[in-house]
Amino acid sequence: MTGVSQDRVQRLDRHALVMAVWLPAAFVAAALFHHGLESGGAWWLAGSFATVLAAFGAHVIVNAVLGTDFTPREVALGLFAFALAALAVVLSVLLTPGFAGRQFWVAALGLVALAAAVILYMVIRYGPRAAFERFDIIRDNNPRRASRLPHRGGRA
């Protein structure tokens, strides 16, 4: 293939695979969530969070098989969606009568489970120290040469 960017093609193939994981799962999760909200069934809401968790697991498997990691755009989109969902739960508690009594705990537990799954993944994937360092931006503010030593974290 002359004139073809192999790197770009590989990224495209992976991107399509990731989309093939998330789009059907998102549809099913949305349907379960909607039915849970309408019928008041906690198990339907739990099912929707379980679907999202399953999709996240499938995404991790895709990364493992292809030898890749979450891209910065995927991380940003994930964080944005999570923040949006958390905001929606808070607003629902404040504005929707009856939500706090019927669905709050399931929604909150679902969000906590998602966060726990991400943290668990990071700990398994990078180890506790490296996983923490991904968030430890304060340490980057005043880097010293000693911080690059292997026994002190060894960050580049």
Place this chain on the structure above:
Amino acid sequence: MTVLVIAALGLLAAYALYIAALTARAGVPLVDGGGDIPGWAAMFTGAGVMVAGVGLADHLALVSRFGLQAVHPAMGLVLGAMAGLLVQKRLWVAARIAGMASPGEALGRYYGSITLRIVMLTLAVLFALPWAAHILSGAAPVITAATGGVIGRAPAVWGLAFFLFLPAVVGGWRAGVLVMALQSVMIAVLFAAVSAFAEGVLPGQGFLSGGIPVAEGILRDMIPGVIQPSAGIGKEVAQGGIFTTVGIVSTALLFVGVALSPGMLYLAQTTAAGRSKGFGAVWLVAGMGGIALLLLVPFLAARPDLRADLAAVEPLAALGLVLIVVVAAQLAAAFFATSGTLIVVRELVFPFVLPGLTPRGQRLAVRIALALAYAGVATLGAFAPVASAVFGGLALPFAVQLLPALVGLAMVRWISRSAVIAGLVFGLLLVTFTDTLGLVLFEGLFLDLPWGRWPLTIHAAAWGLAFNVAVVLLVSIFTARGVERGHRDRLHDEFAARWQVPQTRGNGRTALWSLTLIWAFLAMGPGAILGNSFFSRPIFAGTEASLGVPSLWVWQILFWLIGTALVWWLAHRARLGQTDAGAVRVIDLPDPAVAPGPARAPDWIAAGLARVTREAR
């Protein structure tokens, strides 16, 4: 519901266009996607096409009408997976070692036959136009019903065709396959979710509590005999339903037709090396496909007004049901239309009509051809649905007739060109005259025939294949050592040297074929009649067992599982499911039917083109 349907289909169309744009930006060739389609996409697409390629809307309608006997032909997924494994790996190898990069070129060069090239092109057109149009035409009423008539049948067909055309024309083959892979995953997920939701939530009787409701006189959970002396559909009504055991096994051959269709062969030839063929055949085609068509379809068919029932409880679940049918139709139509067009362009336009096109000119030619093809699909589907059904109905039975030719290329070197062509002539004629087109034409022009469609409840595909194989064997006896044998041997010698199948000799081969034949006899052949009561009235027990589900369904599931294990054997133990780019050694295998030298257009094509383009002096 209207807004939901339009939004969902619009989102899917936008996604397809997005992937196509990314593919175009990467500069991937339109016509073959670079020849290294990722394995995961090929295996999901292949499995989705196997399920949707026989017409999912038609299959659901048949199961609603005939009950579990119409579910049984889905066992053909196992046959289709086996047929695919037998020929697709060797086709992939032939593409890499001898440059036979498309199915017509492979058969044409191997047998040294222009006729076979023309047969393959005709088949590609049959799949690309009338069959794709028939499938889209079947999905359009679903959209019309779901939108309460807001979107009519013809606009639905045109809309679907247009939004399938856009990604194909922008991104070509690779983008198409990547999008189809997503559609396949979506169908699988929605099948499971909607079936579980319907059975778990909806009130009233479902499949487990009430079975599939059918008209009086139809056996809803039994096979109506081994064979019936029926003159055929249109002449005589078969007692208890049309799916006798021979009806089942002959209808199951349609899945072999999908596996051997030009598009599936092209997909196999343009896929990257790896284990995807085996994984896809075992876990996706036989496994997931079997779950969908054997286990889950009865749940969907058991409720006559399922969409309305679901919409009353959860609109998104009803949307899911609509998407199963519509996305399956989109998948199959896009696959056959795109692959057929690309095959025609690659095998006819580039080498013979417009040889010497620049890469830019080739891209333009591909795009014009795709535009013409999709316009044809939309026109046929919207305005000529009956003609599409009649002509398109021949596509799968015709594709089954390629089996001897492809097995000859892949495995059996003594099958000769004359044997294959003679077999094809008989096979295609038998199919035509036991299916609608031949009967309508002959009876309209000459006189009434004593038989209708599917005489003796045997599908046209099986009538054709039986005569085809008999003629191939007979003619091969006399022509196996003909002058062109040395040409065929060159390819098979290379197969034997570097691509040997471990279990094509000795006890392994005997066991494999024996088990497959026994399985086929009991799973779909005459032995399947035992399934009617095997688990509800066990022999020698003298009593009735209360299973809670029909005995035939248990029989189907049991033999589907055994069949899937046989596919695993072929794919992994016999290594027909894995390819290795490292073992490729290029050989020179010129086409004895085409003069050596640079490709040039035949004089009559060149003269015709010159008149149109005013180049004649």
